[in-house]
Amino acid sequence: MAWLKVKDALQAPVGTELTVKGWVRTRRDSKADGGMAFIALGDGTCQDALQVVARASLPGYADAVAKLGPGCAIEVDGKLVASAGKGQSVEVEAAELRVVGLVDDPETYPITPKKHSFEYLREVAHLRVRTNTFGAVARVRHALAIAIHRFFDARDFYYVHTPIITASDCEGAGQMFRVSTLDLANLPRRPDGRIDFEQDFFGREAHLTVSGQLSVETYCQALSRVYTFGPTFRAENSNTSRHLSEFWMIEPEIAFADLAADAALAEEFLKSLLDELLTRRADDMRFFDARIEPGLLARLKHVLEKPFLRLDYTEAVKILEGSGKRFEYPVRWGVDLQSEHERWLTEEHLKQPVILMNYPKDIKAFYMRQNPDGKTVAAMDVLVPKIGEIIGGSQREERLEKLDQRLDELGLPKQEYWWYRDLRRYGTVPHAGFGLGFERLLLFVTGMQNIRDVIPFPRAPRQAEF
């Protein structure tokens, strides 16, 4: 008898003899026809459960089936039949049911058929994937990750594994986690009293990466189109529904490209992912639309169909200043836009995704390419309704003298950037790229509210239990 996954069993023709294996979601009993149990069985392969009908005449019914409750693992041999009840078209008429793993103490099993708050489920992160919502998140997360690789592969991008541990302290994107094997209780000191990192594992200070961008630029300058997709670490003490200490980031980098090409890539990228997701995980996306964010599918289709607007930062500031809207933080040229500004632009004013471009150089990173006006750099942010900024990118400064000028202005040590600067000395080309936080993308496509609920085991300040 063939073992079918639940997703395949639900599609199989009536009459198919099959075996199914999975976990009980619920069990309901009926005394009709001598007694039977209806078991909703799930194996994680799709959103829907498969109904198993176990009749009282089954061998061992009283001491096996009658004890089944949420979470129990079973195997069932039987036949797929048209359902005699409402609510499902097919069901499995069990010929044999084997209990694989019981729930020892149903009273304390944390996952019950009632609704649980996401806050509570975070405390049982090892079990929460058994719920509808977290099963759907897991499948969508996977589908999106695969879609990302598929998108880049189809366009001749190479997937580059940039290092997790970095000994350069020059990535400059926030607080870093230290990597060290030194004995904290007995730190080696130099004569001046400072810690002697020469005795540390790498012979110098080392940290977890905050971005793969600088590394991936090196590969871009030989392979033309590359991307990273890996874990990223920030030791910021930020406690919000949009931040994690450990998250996954996608960073493509393209050679012989300017900011316009970068923006075009970002738009094509987002739309391609949405399109694939809505097709391949239609079941889970319907679930999110029905149970998590009503209107989600309409929102995503809108993003999919509308061309993204392009707007200069300078223009955006003029619109904001003339909006008559009272913002908590006033807007003027030269300041970074707050999330309230971004949200107003994309949600209320334009009501569609927009790519803001050419920001003041003083509020952007040193590596961004300086524009001829001397005031702005070729940076871009993609803003979408509900989320605000989802992608940030730029054309990189490929001219050594311009890069050095910025390093000097910002007081950054040129020698620390020696290999990054080398790229500008040996066959430099215009290039650009962007960064996308994977979990932010998941918030955007699922309608989930808290970023800790779209990663299996969230890491945040004081949170690393699982």
Place this chain on the structure above:
RNA sequence: UCCCGAGUAGCUCAGCCGGUAGAGCAAGUGGCUGUUAACCACUGGGCCGGGGGUUCGAGUCCCUCCUCGGGAGCCA
């Protein structure tokens, strides 16, 4: 880190002007039923976040710490 808010049964919460705890759901048992979020009955289940204080007496008032949530900043 800052500003709010919250910690009471497995979960979600109520608990007034201080007088040593209650509901719904879940769970267990029984009943009813081709059942499918809330059918009926019964049963078990509580260091009221930790510590300190005021009081004859604290879930309730005060102080403090911890944890969680929302918002802000930082950002992805």
